[in-house]
Amino acid sequence: MSKAFTKEEDGDESIRLDDLPQSPHPNLVTPSGLATLNARLSERRRDLAKLKETPDAFDTKQAVAVTERDIRFLEGRISRAIVPDPKNHQTDIVAFGAEVDVMTEDDTRRTFRIVGEDEADPVQGLIAPYSPLGVALLGAELGSIVEWRKPASTVDLEILAIRFP
Incomplete structure (x- = not known):
């Protein structure tokens, strides 16, 4: 059973989505590809900061969960990146x-x-x-x-x- 819903320490219900699957292959990237991944990560982090400023509605919690999942995915792709010369x-x-x-x-x-x-x-x-x-x-x-x-x-x-x- 998936643990999509978890409780935070302060008692508020938050959503944690399962991680997106990472490719089983080595993450070969070009320099421009790595720059694009980093730009996407920065954009998603900005999105998350804006979402956390909005009222605490379920729609916002869902959007936060999706954004956090995207950030984890991009961080994984970047951490595994190999830029051949x-x-x-x-x-x-x-x-x-x-x-x-x-x-x-x-x-x-x-x-x-x-x-x-x-x-x-x-x-x-x-x-x-x-x-x-x-x-x-x-x-x-x-x-x-x-x-x-x-x-x-x-x-x-x-x-x-x-x-x-």
Whole structure:
């Protein structure tokens, strides 16, 4: 049974929500990704301070509980953050942080950047390292062909360029 409701020491009923799950993977982040996590944490802390200034209604207690849960989640992500230095990567092998130009089987050129899970946005070409595409690209050499295993098919991608912005 979940302990969503607990009593504070002063006798007021407060709400404590279960923590959001953390990824089981190492939390690789780019410098901009870490900055975004820190900005989100600062914003949530400001939100919490404002909420605590408002009257003690149930809606406020619920909002405080959600905000506190978000803060715990972000603190966990930041405490586990690993920022690899792109200067330590070979320039002809895809690694975390790389921007990769590929050619698809239908001669379409696409660019992907391997970023942290919190930064991933496939529509923008930002790919998490643990996604099927990230797994296919990581470790690939310039000029090689990799197999991107999708749920319904497999797509061959030729690595055309590797950059570390």
